[in-house]
Amino acid sequence: MPFCLQCGTKAEYAIPQGDSRERIVCPSCGYIHYQNPKVINGCLLIYDEKVLLCRRAIEPRYGFWTLPAGFMELGETMQDGANRECWEEACAIGENLQLYCLYDIPALGDIHAFFIGDLQQGKFGVGEESLECQLFLEHEIPYDELAFDTVTQTLHHYFADKKNGSTWGNFPLHRQTIDKNLLLQSVKTIKR
Numbered sequence: 001m002p003f004c005l006q007c008g009t010k011a012e013y014a015i016p017q018g019d020s021r022e023r024i025v026c027p028s029c030g031y032i033h034y035q036n037p038k039v040i041n042g043c044l045l046i047y048d049e050k051v052l053l054c055r056r057a058i059e060p061r062y063g064f065w066t067l068p069a070g071f072m073e074l075g076e077t078m079q080d081g082a083n084r085e086c087w088e089e090a091c092a093i094g095e096n097l098q099l100y101c102l103y104d105i106p107a108l109g110d111i112h113a114f115f116i117g118d119l120q121q122g123k124f125g126v127g128e129e130s131l132e133c134q135l136f137l138e139h140e141i142p143y144d145e146l147a148f149d150t151v152t153q154t155l156h157h158y159f160a161d162k163k164n165g166s167t168w169g170n171f172p173l174h175r176q177t178i179d180k181n182l183l184l185q186s187v188k189t190i191k192r
Contacts, residue, residue: 006031040112041082042069043094044101044154047119050135051155054089056147057131064147067114067154068092070129082115090133091125094118096168101154104177112150116158116171149178 004011004026014025016032024033044067045052053065068089072081079097086092097117104111119135126133136142138159146152157174166172 004029004031005033035109037109037111039072039078039081040069040110041072041078041085042067042112042114042151043082043086043097044114044116044158045086045092045094045119046116047122047135050137051141051158052086052090052092052119052124052133052135053141054127054130054133056129058129061147063131065142065145065151066147067151069112069114069151078113079115082113087127089127089129091127092123092133093120095120098169098171099173100171101150101157101174102176103150103153104175105150106177107179114150114154118168 002010007026007029009026009028011024011026011033013022014027015022016025019032024035025031026033043052052068054068055065056062068086069082070085070088072078073084076084078099083094083097086094094115094117097115099113100116101114102111103113122135124133124135141155143152143155146155153176154174158171161171
């Protein structure tokens with residue numbers, strides 16, 4: 001951020017008094033521009049033993065498959081944001097949503113939160129951010145065409161939990177930190 005959002009002066013990096021981290025600070029008015037993690041919310045929606053995936057119509061990872069997910073907006077809960085993304089990407093509504101997977105990605109400054117739930121009445125379409133949407137059985141999932149590691153991890157958790165006897169209401173909460181090395185491998189794959 002080259003300029004202060006408060007007064008327009010060219011901002012600089014400095015450690016504010018009483019702080020321990022370098023921040024973007026305005027030398028004129030003293031405004032501190034905090035940079036905080038972004039929250040990405042999504043849903044793993046199930047209907048008739050199948051999971052809903054969307055083929056991305058936007059970058060990054062145009063043309064790759066993903067769970068419906070995106071950035072949380074101000075004024076909404078994580079669950080509301082996840083369901084909004086389902087509507088925007090797949091014209092779908094999730095029911096009986098339960099927080100399922102949380103991923104800390106410090107290298108990107110992201111937190112990814114996925115809910116698990118039912119696809120309301122099995123209805124879905126194709127939203128503006130998707131090329132197509134489809135329900136997949138486990139053996140049909142195009143794992144080599146998935147957009148993001150957190151989507152792959154979430155699907156692996158789901159099918160493993162199902163095999164271990166988890167049912168609605170008793171799925172465990174999975175929490176994981178995606179380390180820098182795994183992230184770099186994913187970035188190399190993205191650039192191919």
